[in-house]
Amino acid sequence: MERKEDQQKEEEDIVCLDESFFINDNYQLTTFTFGSQVIQLFCLHSASTDFDLTGQLVWPGAMLLNDYLSKNDEMLQGCSAIELGSGVGITGILCSRFCRDFVLTDHNDEVLKAR
């Protein structure tokens, strides 16, 4: 009898967490400015490496690239382009304003939810 109660107590003490416990999805609407181009999108402000969630925020490399592209937008005029691993999509959104066609891709379902 005591053993059964112990077992029951043990089962009650077990905490089950699904993967959402480890995921920060507190996306914030954030404004970015590149020259005359203003982009508002939802993103995190700090990185998470769990489950390859690196795409939940805008990386410094994307800021540099967008800055360059906004100053040299003539190179994008009339182009069709695809962005691989676009995360929250800041580069694709900027390029879509100059390109004829632009496709953004990412393989992470959680990252895609931020869009």
Ligand SMILES: C[S@@+](CC[C@H](N)C(=O)[O-])C[C@H]1O[C@@H](n2cnc3c(N)ncnc32)[C@H](O)[C@@H]1O
């Ligand atoms: C370091 S983040 C960069 C995100 C964005 N390009 C930036 O610079 O802010 C890399 C992104 O690539 C995506 N990624 C990684 N491997 C991928 C794959 N095989 N196919 C599609 N997306 C991928 C990740 O989900 C993540 O969003």
